[in-house]
Structures are given as structure tokens and as C-alpha cells.
Amino acid sequence: MSTIERLLLKQEIEDFLYLEADLLDGRKFRDWLDLLAEDLVYFMPIRRNVKFGQHDEKENTRQGEGISWFDEDKWTLTKRVEQVLTGVHYAEEPLSRVTHMVSNIRLLDVTPTEVTVGCRFLVYQNRVEYENYTFIGRRTDVLRRNGESWLIAKRELILEQNVLLAKNLSIFF
């Protein structure tokens, strides 16, 4: 891949991720679901305080085993969207105000069908009157080519917290 092709691809991916953030922050949850591949893996581990030298092995809970904050599929995320749209999911009724920021975007791996993208996320949530939460971390997405656009096939969210400093994870990341 030439440098110019790579730059164009990166620009295209950035546009896609910003569009995605717009859908979420604009509360277009159903449209957001359309960006998710049917075989989506959506994963946010729980982070643990471990001894020096054990980080690779033990710091994060693992996808596919035990308990994480999220380790789920599109069916479950669809249920979450349906729940918010009932209008009586009180943890999101009234709806929170949310802004998703995405930065430090890098293409980590490019194949003819998929691109692995690394970035940082900063998600700000303000709820009712005085509730404020800031979720900051690293994210790795696998995006799959879908005609003129992309589908999110995998999302791994490494939240930089141990004890979760929020009462709920009622928003989408």
C-alpha cells in the first residue's frame, strides 16, 4: 500500500469513527446498531492491580471467560438499545448527555477486508443535574469493509479504572 493510499484509508476510517460518535451522541441508537457486524464482539475488561511483571498475564480479565464489564454480542447490545427506547429505563430516562471523543487514531493492521484501528476514547456523560462521569481509555476496533462504508466487527475497550468510578455503565462506548 502506498503512502497516499494509506493516508486516504486513514482519513476514511477517521471519518467513519467520527460519524459513529455523532450517531451515539445524537441518540440515533438504532442507526448505530446498523454499524455493528452480526458477529460483533464488544468487550470491556475489568482491570486489576497486579504485581510488576504480571500485567500481561493478569491485569485484565479476558474476553471469553469469567466476568468483565462487557463481553457481549450484537443481540445483547440490541437489547440494550431496545431498553433505552422503552422510555422507562430509568437509568437512562431522562436520557444522559454524552459526548464521545476519539483521538490518537492509528491503523494497526490492514488486510483487503479488515482494518484494525487503535485509538483513545474520552466519553463524557452528564446525567440529570449534577451527575458527571468521565470514561477514558484505549480502544482497539476491527472494522470490516462493507461496500462504501464499514462495519464494526470487534471493539475492545480498555477503561483506565480499577474499581468502577461510576454508578452505571448505561451508555454505549
Place this chain on the structure above:
Amino acid sequence: MTNPIDTERGLISREIFVSPEYHRAELEKLYTRAWLFVGHESQIPNPGDFFVSRMAEESVILCRDARGEIRIFLNSCRHRGMKVCRYEQGNTSLFVCPYHSWSYTTDGKLQGVPLYRSLYEGTLNRDEWSLVPVGRLANYKGSIWATWDETAPDFLAYLGDAVDHLDQVLDCRDGRPGGAEVIGVHKWVFPSNWKLAAENFLGDSYHNPSHRSVDMIGMSGSAQPGQRRDNEYTNAQRVWIGFPAGHGLTAGIAHPDLEYTPTYAQYPEVDEYFRYCFYERKRRLGEKARNLALVGNIFPNTSYHGRQPRSLCVWHPSGPDKVEGWRFFLVDADAPAAVKDVLRHYYMRYSGPAGMTEQDDMENWLYASKASSGTIARRYPFNYQMAMGKPNAANLGPGLVATQMTDQTPRNFYRTYARYLNGDGWDSLLGRDLQPIRRAAE
């Protein structure tokens, strides 16, 4: 001055949910005495294994010492208080304090004191400076409990007849005793008073409307619309029970001829497993198998989900208006991998801060606490008058057994609570004056 905890009239002052004075009194008079859940054997299988836990606002180390014995001690150096262990779990032969390097063996004994010979010899007797151990410790079917009070009664005496219900959390699904495994722990903080969370599990079925959204979408294991868990209780007599030591719960008592209700029916292999467990449990336990746990709270702050999902959750106070929830998710250690996989997914989408059901609880607890803190608000008590004066069932087992939703169970909880704050002796804390402890089966 009216009684702030008037359980006779069902009026409880908001002060106990918001005031720093009550919070202080709870820490000093209640949390220093009651039995508290600390962890599970499966988290520390080998000598030297440790898991850092909490007892109310204090950090404790749950540890299996070099000889294999289970210990719990305060996670604070006897020298100048540094937290001796800031890892969550692991294996060690020594806890070395980061501050001045005093070191403690896995049984809590002070071993190393730098420059002992030249600076402390003749003054410091190492035997007297062990990490502070709990007063009493109990291992009940793998669940580890502790109290700071050496004079506390045995854990089983404390539990009383609630034991048959806790058993259903700790025992295998097919009725074999014990055999559970912790597959993960949630830890999160939320603004609320801890008692609101505990109350919820005392059998507050009345709050079901707040979970309407999750019932509407249907997230049960069988993905039936209109329910958030598989309906195992349809043909059961629902009961709401309060026990003399303050524990409370709601459960179902199944019809003697109850047949299996499809469970996690989206997944045939899992459904088949639970079908097997259902009949095997019936065969093993006989009459006792009719008891179908739902939710409950072991006084003061250990709540459980007994079947779908299955966990123990401790609501640690962190100030009057903050709670740190620690939820321990359980499966049968020897369940097939496919079963464990379906269960963990169900647990994650049901419970805790990311749980579609519990999110709504946290919202309620937060704003109920907040809206009760004002000077005017505090003048008006909470109402606990539901089903007051309704007769209890005498033939459905021990405890105060109601067959309709009731505030009798929380009234019973707060009666015990008031006794702790009053500094009562153990006979009173166990409610020995309230009713004879009936253990029909024994």
C-alpha cells in the same frame, strides 16, 4: 422526641439514611459486631493465596497461610498504618510493607523489622505486633465470613433458619452441598446509603415496576418477551420471610409435584443440564427441594441472588452517602463449560453497573438518598406500613412468613438494626426474645 426507628408503626426516620452521626454509629456499633461476608474459598485455593477484601470501610486480607489455614486480617501495617497489600489478589510468602519494610508472614505474624537488633531489641516484642486478626472467622460451604467481635455467636447460630436459603446460593444446582466457584468480582461505587441497597434484597418485590423496561424487552435465558428471568416461580407459593436476627428474603415454595420449567431454553445443552439438575435436586433434597430462592439479604449488608442470576453482593458503606458494591458471581465449579459460558453472559447483562436490571436500582437508590437529605425532607419519615397487621403463615417454615408482599421483612431488619445501635447483647441481636427458633427438620 419520637422514636426514629419506629418499627411498630412502620415509620423510619430519614436521618438514618443521611446523617453522618448514624453512619458513625453503624460503623462503631454494628459493623464491629455483625458477621460479614469476605470472600470464597475458591479465590484462595493454595497456600500463600490471598484476596484483598473489605469489611465495611476497612480493607482486609483474606489469605490461606503456608499451612493451608484460612486467615483474615486488617490490611494496615502495625507500624504506621500503611496498607501492606495493594494488589487485589495473588500468591505470596510474605507481605512486605512498602513504607519501612516491616514484613508479615501469611498467618499475619510480624517477621522482619529492619535494623531490629540496633533499634528495637529489648523494646519491641514481635509477637505482639501481628497484623490485626478478625475476632472470628467461619468457612460455611466455601463462603468465608468474619466478625470483629470475639464474643459473637457461631456463624450458623447467627444465620439461624436463613441457612436453608443461603444454602441455595452456595450449593450445587443438583443439590450437592457446596461446590461453588467465584468466576469474577464486580467493584463499583455509587452515591447512596447502603441500607437502600440491602433493603432492596430483603424482598422488596414492590419495586418491580422500576424494572419494567427490562421485562418489556425480555432478556431471560429463554429470551421470552415480557420477562427478565425464566419463570420458575409460576406454580410456586411466593413467600416473604424475616428472621429474628434481621435477615430477610423472598422465595418460592414450589408445588410438591412441580415439574421442570425450561431454563436458558435458547441453549438446548444448558436447558438439558438444568433439567437434569432440577430432578436430581428433587431426588436428593426431597421436601427441601421445593424451596426456590430468589433474593435475600443476610444482615446487615450481604445480599444474594439465588438462581437467575446467582451471586453474593456486599454493600460496603463508604460514608453515609456512598456505597461500594462488591459482587461475587458464582457457578458450580464442575458445571460444563457451555453452561458456565451462558451463565456468565446472563450475569453480566443482568447485574451490576452494566446490568440492564440493576442499573435502574442504582438510579433509584441515588435519588432516594439525595432527595432525603434536606432539612425539610428529614422531618418526614419513610413509610414501612405495607401489609401491616396481616397474619403470617404458620405452616410454611420458620421465621415471619408472609404470603403477600410486605414491609414486615424490612421492619424486622430495622428492629435488629436498632438493637445494634442500642448496644444490645447477643441474645437480643439474635432476636431470641422474638420467637422460638423452629428447626422442624432437626
